[in-house]
Amino acid sequence: MRAVLEAQPDIEVVGEAADGAAVIPLVRRLRPDVVAMDVRMPLMDGIEATR
Structure with a gap:
């Protein structure tokens, strides 16, 4: 997932x-600003961590 996100020019x-x-x-x-959670x-x- 990291590689896919880092390939976007407007995402760090x-x-x-x-x-x-x-x-x-x-x-x-x-x-x-955003958290992608498994x-x-x-x-x-990830559901418990989000709480």
């Missing part, structure tokens, strides 16, 4: 997390 990928638990502090630190991540799924 600023972070990537291996599991749902790592998403929360990453989003708080980076404050991105609903089947280890430790904490």
Whole structure:
């Protein structure tokens, strides 16, 4: 997914997390405009991390 997004001239990928638990502090630190979330991540799924 990262390669597809980075191929777009108007999109900058600023972070990537291996599991749902790592998403929360990453989003708080980076404050991105958009977060693409996988609903089947280890430790904490994307739906729970979004809450």
